[in-house]
Amino acid sequence: MLQAAASGRRTAREGDDVHYKGEIETxxxxxxxxxxxxxxxxxxxxxNDIRAQAYRKSPQDIVQNDDAVAHVAAQIAAYFRREIRAFDLSLAPTGSAFLQEA
Incomplete structure (x- = not known):
């Protein structure tokens, strides 16, 4: 279940499949x-990668929220500062079985 709207995230009913999108400068x-x-x-x-447009989630199910991806942004920033060499992120890739293994 989602956190309260005060955190910047949309409140959703049980069973909703909402995703959050954020921009990361690198x-x-x-x-x-x-x-x-x-x-x-x-x-x-x-x-602006044209392959990103193929994402099959309805736009209304994707909420713009940079805070929701802050943990991803932090690891990417640390990587470019050469503080880490490997990422420690949970992954749930989408697409065919072939694409998920890539």
């Missing part, structure tokens, strides 16, 4: 991260 370009209700990373794309 030294190699802006990225868009999408996480699910648990903060698990579903997608990470470069902004």
């Amino acid at each position: 030294p190699i370009g802006q990225m868009t991260a999408i996480v699910n209700d648990d903060g698990t990373l579903v997608r990470l794309d470069f902004k």
Whole structure:
């Protein structure tokens, strides 16, 4: 279940499948991260990547919320500062079995 709206997240009914999208600035370009209700990373794309448009989630089910992807942004920033070499993020990739294994 989602946290209260005061946290910047939309309040949803039980069973809703809402995802959160946030923009992340990196030294190699802006990225868009999408996480699910648990903060698990579903997608990470470069902004304006045409493949990102193929994401099959309804726009009304994706809420813009940079705070929801702050944990992803923090690890990406640490990577570019050379403080970490591996990411510690829960992943829930979308797509076919082939794409999920890639």
